[in-house]
Amino acid sequence: MSSIKFFSQLFLFVSIFHFSLATRRLTKSFLDTSNQLHYHNGALTKSFLDTSNQLHYHNGALLTGDISVNIIWYGNFKPSQKAIITDFITSISSTSSKSHIQPSVATWWKTTDKYFSKTKKPVLRLGKQIPDPDCSLGKSLTNKQLIQLASKGEKTNAVNVVLTASDVAVEGFCSSKCGTHGSASSTSSNIVKGKKSKNYKFAYIWVGNSETQCPGQCAWPFHQPAYGPQDTPLIAPNNDVGVDGMVINLASLIAGTATNPFGNGYYQGDAGAPLEAASACPGVYGKGAYPGYAGDLLVDPTTGASYNAHGTSGRKYLVPALFDPSTSSCSTLV
Secondary structure: OHHHHHHHHHHHOOOEEEEOOOOOOOOHHHOOOOEEEEEOOOOOOOOOOOOOOOOEEOOOOOOOEEEEEEEEEEOOOOHHHHHHHHHHHHHHOOOOHHHOOOOEHHHHHHHHHHHOOOOOOEEEEEEEEEEEOOOOOOOEEOHHHHHHHHOOOOOOOEEEEEEEOOOOEEOOEOOOEOEEEEEEEEEEOOOOOOOOOEEEEEEEEEEEOOOOOOHHHHOOOOOOOOOOOOOOOOEOOOOOHHHHHHHHHHHHHHHHHHHOOOOOOEEEOOOOOOEOOOOOOOOOOOOOOEOOEOOOOEEOOOOOEEEOEEOHHHOEEOOOOEEEOOOOEEEOOO
């Protein structure tokens, strides 16, 4: 029983979970009837991916064409924290030569192009920003309330990103996930008399700021891990452990959303706990990575901060490795 418990705990910290009534039940407290995929930061990880296999395509829709990334800011975020996130999103599809100092966030994102050989690749742009500083639904959110917040954004050609502040609790946060991506149904209004409203799905992401709740689970390697070797944490490139950790999780979930937005795109393994573009490479940020070690990264000579990608506005970020379908391996920038 002790070995079963150990592997169960380890699995929680290395996988993306997709919970639904029709698939797999881990525990009742984490059960969710929506189409959600949960991401846990890669602290203390060991990839379970069999790299002899590809991430298989399951014939579902992918995100294609121009995609608006809308942000719902839930709780109190400083302007400097918002800028870290928005600059990252802008960096993904930036065409500015100034933002293409290598290695760059834009180059990191190009790995996902290989998933779109038969369809138009997505071009992400920063869309609407919807503030909710007073926490209109309270400071303890359920999964259904996350979807309620996500529905405030656009429903077509968009990904709605709910970001919760450090003092906001979310169902399953820290205990089973650092963030979520999934889809929810929406009904469009039709003003033509006699026509029925159209039902369709929209994609969404949630990521929480773990700074005061569980940085060891969700902000590694910028904080000592909750379990395992307690090495000195790395210095965060934007001097904000919580938000720099959010960028890592957001990057992973954006990649998963683009390539598997509705649970039937690219993934490997059980649909109840799929490995996706980023979750297939947990805890890997540079060459030589192993459980508890993020890999050989770049270091800012002035601040001592560790990073692997340049972004817009002179930003530096740490982004996760992505599974490269052309080589069946985890691809890193450095």
